[in-house]
Amino acid sequence: MLRILLKRFGFMVLTLAAVSVVAFVLIQLPPGDFADAYANKKQATGGPISLEEMVELRERLGLNRPWSVQYFDWISKIVLHGDFGYSWGWKRPVADVIAERMPFTLILAFSTLFFMYAIAIPIGIYSAVRQYSISDYVVSVVGYIGLATPNFLLALILMYLGQKYFGQSVGGLFSPEFQDVDWSWARAKDLIGHLWVPIIVLGTSGTAYLIRTLRASVLDELNKMYVVAARAGGLSPTQLLLKYPVRIALNPIVATLGWRISAIISGAPIVGVVMSLPDTGPLFLQALLDQDMALAGAMVLIFAALTIVGTFISDILLVMLDPRISLES
Amino acid sequence: MTSPDTTIPTTKEQRNKRRPEMASQWQLMWWKFKKHYLAMVGVIALSVLVFLAVFAGIISPDVPKARNNAYLSGPPMGIHFLDAQGDFHLRPFVYARTTKRDPVTLRKIAVVDTDTHWPIEFFVRGGSYKFWGLFKTDIHLFGASGGFIHLFGTDSLGRDVFARTLYATRVSLSIGLVGVTLAFVIGAMMGGIAGYFGGVADNVIMRLIEFIRSIPTLPLWLALSAALPRDWSSFQVYLAITLILALVGWTHLARTVRSKLLALREEDFTLAAKLSGCSNSRIILRHLLPSFMSYMIVDVTIAFPEILLAETSLSFLGLGLREPVESWGVLLFAAQNVRTLAHTPWLLIPGLFVVIAVLAFNFIGDGARDAADPYSK
Numbered sequence: 001m002l003r004i005l006l007k008r009f010g011f012m013v014l015t016l017a018a019v020s021v022v023a024f025v026l027i028q029l030p031p032g033d034f035a036d037a038y039a040n041k042k043q044a045t046g047g048p049i050s051l052e053e054m055v056e057l058r059e060r061l062g063l064n065r066p067w068s069v070q071y072f073d074w075i076s077k078i079v080l081h082g083d084f085g086y087s088w089g090w091k092r093p094v095a096d097v098i099a100e101r102m103p104f105t106l107i108l109a110f111s112t113l114f115f116m117y118a119i120a121i122p123i124g125i126y127s128a129v130r131q132y133s134i135s136d137y138v139v140s141v142v143g144y145i146g147l148a149t150p151n152f153l154l155a156l157i158l159m160y161l162g163q164k165y166f167g168q169s170v171g172g173l174f175s176p177e178f179q180d181v182d183w184s185w186a187r188a189k190d191l192i193g194h195l196w197v198p199i200i201v202l203g204t205s206g207t208a209y210l211i212r213t214l215r216a217s218v219l220d221e222l223n224k225m226y227v228v229a230a231r232a233g234g235l236s237p238t239q240l241l242l243k244y245p246v247r248i249a250l251n252p253i254v255a256t257l258g259w260r261i262s263a264i265i266s267g268a269p270i271v272g273v274v275m276s277l278p279d280t281g282p283l284f285l286q287a288l289l290d291q292d293m294a295l296a297g298a299m300v301l302i303f304a305a306l307t308i309v310g311t312f313i314s315d316i317l318l319v320m321l322d323p324r325i326s327l328e329s
Numbered sequence: 330m331t332s333p334d335t336t337i338p339t340t341k342e343q344r345n346k347r348r349p350e351m352a353s354q355w356q357l358m359w360w361k362f363k364k365h366y367l368a369m370v371g372v373i374a375l376s377v378l379v380f381l382a383v384f385a386g387i388i389s390p391d392v393p394k395a396r397n398n399a400y401l402s403g404p405p406m407g408i409h410f411l412d413a414q415g416d417f418h419l420r421p422f423v424y425a426r427t428t429k430r431d432p433v434t435l436r437k438i439a440v441v442d443t444d445t446h447w448p449i450e451f452f453v454r455g456g457s458y459k460f461w462g463l464f465k466t467d468i469h470l471f472g473a474s475g476g477f478i479h480l481f482g483t484d485s486l487g488r489d490v491f492a493r494t495l496y497a498t499r500v501s502l503s504i505g506l507v508g509v510t511l512a513f514v515i516g517a518m519m520g521g522i523a524g525y526f527g528g529v530a531d532n533v534i535m536r537l538i539e540f541i542r543s544i545p546t547l548p549l550w551l552a553l554s555a556a557l558p559r560d561w562s563s564f565q566v567y568l569a570i571t572l573i574l575a576l577v578g579w580t581h582l583a584r585t586v587r588s589k590l591l592a593l594r595e596e597d598f599t600l601a602a603k604l605s606g607c608s609n610s611r612i613i614l615r616h617l618l619p620s621f622m623s624y625m626i627v628d629v630t631i632a633f634p635e636i637l638l639a640e641t642s643l644s645f646l647g648l649g650l651r652e653p654v655e656s657w658g659v660l661l662f663a664a665q666n667v668r669t670l671a672h673t674p675w676l677l678i679p680g681l682f683v684v685i686a687v688l689a690f691n692f693i694g695d696g697a698r699d700a701a702d703p704y705s706k
Contacts, residue, residue, distance in 0.1 A: 018540055022549075029556035148687040150638050152645055153661070153680040160670045160677070258543065266547035270642055274665065284548065285646060288555035300552050304544040311543055 004319055012312045019304040020078075024071050027297035078301075089292035097283065097295060098302065104279035105272070109264050109306075111195060112203045116260065120207045121253070124214025125246055131219060139211060146208035151267045155201045155274040162197070174278075201271050206260050213252055221245035247321075254318050258311025265303045358623060361700040368696020371689040378686055382499040389492030390472045390480075392456035393655055397477055397487040399428050402673050403439050405482040405490075413443040422446040423473050447473035482675040484663055494679045497655040501637060502686070504571055504656065508636040509629055511575030516582025517625070523583065524590025525613075531587070538580045546577055550639055554648045563654045570649050574636045582628045589621035623701040630694035634687040641683055657683050 039054060065073075077083040084094035127136040175190050221227065222245055230240050272281020280299060287295040352360070362368055381388060397403075406423045425445035431438050453472035460466050472478060481490035523534040553573045557566060593599060594617075602612050637657075643649030644658025645665070652659060657679045663669065664676035 015540055015543055019544055022544070026552045026556065029553075144688060144691065145684070148634070148684050148691060150641055150645075150680075150683060150687075152642060153677070153683065156661075156664060156670060156677060156680070159667050160674055163667055163671045262543070262545045266545040269548060269551070270646060273646060285551070285648075288551055288648060291555060293556070296552055296555065300544075300548050303548045307545050308543055 001319065005316065008312060008315045012308055015308050016305060019308065020075050020301055021071065023297040023301040023304070024074060026300060027074075027293040028067065029293070078298075084298040085294040087287070087292055087295040089287060089290045089295060094295050094298045098280065098298065101278065101280045101283050102302070104277065105268055105281070107191075108195065108198055108202065108277070108279060109261070109268060112199050112206075112264055113260065115199055116203045116207045116210060117253075119203075120210035120214060121250075124211040125218055125241070125249075127211065128215045128218035128222065128249075129241065143208035143211055146204040147212075149205070151201055151205070152270050152274045154204060155198075155271055158197055158201060159275065198271055198275055198277060201275070202264055202267050205267075206263055210253060210260075213256070214249055217249035217252055218245050221248050251318065251322055254314055254321055257314030257317065258307060261310035261314075262307040265307055354619065354623075358700040362696050365696035365699055367692040368699075371692030371696070374685055374689040375693065378498055378682070378689070379502065381495050382502050385492075385495035385499050386458045386460055387466075387468065388470050389489065389495045390453075390455060390469050390478050391489055391492055392458050393488060393492040393496045394653070395456050395488065395492075397479070397483060397489070399487075400426060400439050400477060400479060400483050401437065401487045402485050403479060403483045403487075404673075405675050406479050408449065408480075412446065418446075418448075420448045422448045423476070423478050425476055445475075447476035447478070449478065450474045481678045482673070484673070484676060485669075490660075490675060490678060493655050493660055494657075494682060497657050497660050497679055498682060500567075500650070500654060500656040501640060501658070501683075504567070504574070504640050505633050505637045508571045508574040508578065508640070509633050511571065512579040512632055512636070513582060513625070513629060515575060516579035516628075517586050519579065520583035520586025521590065521613075524587040524594070527591075534583065535587075538583060541577060541580050546639070547642060550574070550577060550643060551646065551648055554643055563651065566650060567654065570640065570643065574639050578632055578636055578639075581632060582625060585624050585628050586621065589624060590617065593617050593620055623697070627694060627697045627701050630690055630697050634690040637683065637686060637690075 074085065077085070082095055084098070086092075087094045087097055090097050123139055127133075127139045130136055174187070174194060224245075227240065227245060230244060231237075235243070268279065269281035269284045271277070272279045273285050276282065284296065284299050287293075287299065403426070406426075408421045408423060409418075410421055411417055412422075423446070425442040425447050426439040427442050428437055429440050430436070449471055450473070451471050453469055453474070454467045455469045455472055457465055457467040479489050479491060481494060483489055484493075519534050519538075523531040550573060553576075554570060557569050561569070599612060599616060602616050607615070640649055640656065641658035641661065644651075644656050645661050647662060650656045650659050660676070660679040661683075664673075664680075669676065
């Protein structure tokens with residue numbers, strides 16, 4: 001058990017290191033560096049910048065050092081001081097810009113995750129037990145469509161319907177009167193009232209996927225001999241179902257938790273943009289469009305770190321759920 | 330022991346029924362695939378889409394760039410057989426549209442005029458285009474004589490959404506095709522190396538795959554395409570986007586190839602082939618490849634919709650393809666804000682095509698997965 005955990009932990013750290021290199025490469029990828037961008041900005045506002053100034057700026061920021069040195073400088077600042085660099089688009093430290101918006105992304109991601117599992121597990125079990133019933137077919141059809149509809153299209157459709165039938169915008173996370181006020185009970189309630197639309201948008205395809213997987217694996221288990229034996233032994237149907245087939249069928253669901261988190265984090269920016277949420281989505285997109293790569297790279301790093309940690313947690317959960325895994329190693 | 334059936338099968342049905350043991354592997358797969366009802370629906374839907382894409386030029390009533398200033402942001406025009414009086418017309422028609430000025434907003438609006446009919450005619454002349462890039466022609470499958478016809482309405486510039494959607498289908502499907510082919514080549518190569526050489530190469534490639542799969546794809550795609558130079562031509566962007574999609578999308582295929590290679594390497598028939606003196610390349614191409622080709626096809630049908638959705642999302646966010654290229658994502662880009670959506674909901678029609686294409690591929694993938702191993706049961 002401990003050995004698995006250590007191995008997984010080691011792998012997680014390695015992956016994080018690799019991701020940080022990718023993020024750094026992304027930051028360096030567009031032509032030109034911070035000094036060029038600064039010069040462009042200066043020139044656009046009319047202030048000329050001389051060649052000497054550029055050289056001096058590069059020297060001061062350490063832009064002419066080899067990239068490996070720059071990388072270690074960058075990553076050690078992040079790890080040791082939480083300093084992600086400076087966003088010239090916002091003229092503020094990257095960490096501050098992200099910190100303002102990250103909570104909303106996290107709230108959205110984790111409530112989506114919660115609802116996804118809370119809805120998918122009972123429905124998946126139900127449609128496996130009542131295979132080929134009308135509700136099973138309905139779930140399958142809705143699931144297929146949910147899988148095939150891109151997140152942003154679902155968002156657009158919901159917003160269109162909201163606009164048409166309720167006459168109100170379903171975008172955003174707050175009503176206008178709660179937009180810029182301090183946190184209060186009423187504001188939290190308002191947030192919850194707005195949160196369900198992005199949750200539906202983000203969670204539908206994942207929920208559909210989970211239901212399909214769970215249904216298939218419960219069906220697999222239901223026909224096995226041990227289930228028949230347990231039933232013959234006189235266990236009540238509900239107890240039997242929950243104790244054996246469902247427990248085993250949960251394995252693939254838990255094993256893919258990391259991918260689910262990855263999918264939600266993947267989808268969050270695009271939904272955030274479409275529904276104009278005050279989360280990291282629009283921030284990320286704007287940073288990319290402006291090629292504000294210090295900010296964009298930092299966000300890629302954070303998104304990736306979230307999913308990697310999520311995968312690690314799902315690995316631990318899987319070991320706890322299925323004792324066979326720790327015996328194997 | 331029963332004596333072998335000696336009657337000569339006459340119809341195709343009989344031949345198929347009587348000799349499953351004589352049928353080739355691919356034939357067995359096809360029979361099994363055909364039984365999957367939804368998969369066949371998927372094949373039909375996809376064939377229709379491909380047909381529309383291939384013949385986009387002739388099917389669309391006008392070229393996609395043409396602007397109809399008399400019908401800006403116009404709603405879809407329905408084809409009618411019955412007119413307002415309830416009389417039946419053999420030749421279908423659309424109602425005429427006349428332009429009026431809205432008394433309140435002073436914006437030009439099109440009004441339906443049910444008294445005038447614009448009959449639909451076939452093989453009419455319209456804007457000229459190059460048929461498959463080969464020769465110039467101005468023949469279009471159908472058009473409304475005396476006026477115009479916009480089956481899916483028009484956008485704010487008066488461009489026909491129907492024509493644009495057909496041309497977009499062409500671009501989007503081709504991106505999917507090129508991207509999947511690239512991913513297929515990369516995946517087969519990496520998986521082949523990992524499975525064939527094993528050891529360190531296998532370890533490195535597997536870690537690489539796990540790594541790519543553990544980072545959220547969309548942000549990565551977005552960041553990569555944002556880093557593309559802004560002054561590239563649309564064709565360069567097209568190539569770069571396909572490459573980016575393929576670079577992230579090959580992992581599934583590589584995994585399949587590797588695991589199948591590892592398993593098949595130990596099979597008796599491989600040993601037999603080796604003992605009878607087959608060369609390595611013959612073993613791989615003649616004996617191993619056909620055994621897992623079907624699994625690769627399954628993976629391709631799974632990878633295709635992923636790449637389609639990725640391209641659509643990228644273009645929708647303005648980081649993939651851009652005007653003047655038409656793709657489903659580019660068209661949906663116009664429907665991005667709620668206010669436009671409220672006035673012109675028909676701009677979402679290209680989204681329907683996305684959903685149909687992805688659904689079709691999912692169904693085909695399900696059928697292919699069942700058919701991939703025709704010897705089971």
